[in-house]
Amino acid sequence: MTISIALTKGRVEKQFLQYLQSRGFDVGPLIEKGRKLLVETDEFTCIFVKGWDVATYVEYGICDLGIVGEDILAETRPDVFDLMPLPFGKCRFALAGKPESIRHNRKRRIATKYPNVTQRFFREKGESVDIVKLEGSVELAPIVGLADAIVDIVETGTTLKENGLVVIEEIQLITARLIANRSALKIKKQSIQPFIEKLHGEGVYK
Amino acid sequence: MTISIALTKGRVEKQFLQYLQSRGFDVGPLIEKGRKLLVETDEFTCIFVKGWDVATYVEYGICDLGIVGEDILAETRPDVFDLMPLPFGKCRFALAGKPESIRHNRKRRIATKYPNVTQRFFREKGESVDIVKLEGSVELAPIVGLADAIVDIVETGTTLKENGLVVIEEIQLITARLIANRSALKIKKQSIQPFIEKLHGEGVYK
Structure with a gap:
């Protein structure tokens, strides 16, 4: 039984493929995929989707595993198993603004792609x-x-700097994370366990 | 009083700038903007944002006008004045799927970026x-x-075809649209009216 992985397109994708390669996986077909969204190798099937959609594919059981930023998990809180952090996709949630911004007594207005994280x-x-x-x-x-x-x-911090903004307060450190579909983790244990151990070293799977 | 326009980045942006140019506006500074998100010309201030954010900037009164796809207006129904269709950004909402897809008796599952449109x-x-x-x-x-x-x-239809999908049913024709902030339309009438008339011809402003 091959395992299927939902992978965040773009920057994290490249970092994950490099990481897979460093752990001894053959990622040739994944690197040469071109515009394809679905690629099969001998070891696994990969789909390449937007970060916000990775957990959806895993939650619905279309993919067994997913690689997704902790920022998106914090915002959407999907019903998946959060297996482990991965050593890439590092960044942080921050409150940022103009350096001269003065605290008024009125209610502040905060713009964000992450309303739930901001609310909390x-x-x-x-x-x-x-x-x-x-x-x-x-x-x-x-x-x-x-x-x-x-x-x-x-x-x-380059984007902030280019726009004359500064970090006012750090909120949370973020990395890419490996997530799993809850039932796949049990049903396909025989395929998933060796993959995760090769990925991370032994003793991760409990 | 200069007027401010929120403009959808990307494909619609290019089509709008060509259209502005064809109506006699000087769009030089807008074409040479590079990575800048905010550009001022003699005639107006333009900000370049994602389509989904255009109506937000207009609704909050940051921009007087906005250029945005009808698809996004149909989905989010923002509190703005929908002034008129523009002769570009043409496409259509469609229900699509595999040609061989069989209607089962069970509830169908529909994937979309437009849950409200789909629901309706x-x-x-x-x-x-x-x-x-x-x-x-x-x-x-x-x-x-x-x-x-x-x-x-x-x-x-190229993306559908590449993925072996066909249009099952057409839902709605779509164009880019010119929207306006409700109060700007009254307060800045003296600046907005000549702009719209130059853009579209006389008699549009009521």
């Missing part, structure tokens, strides 16, 4: 905020006055 | 379906068995 962060601080959900280019919001600050993932 | 479409047909919200590559869902069919925008 401010609830724990005991502050009530208005959240504006954006899909991209969140760094633009404080510049044009849509928001007082943003909650976003920060990797190198 | 099937409600009007009197059919109850399960909707799986995806963020991208919706055409993969029927291939790997995540869904029986998809509801998505179709332009040329």
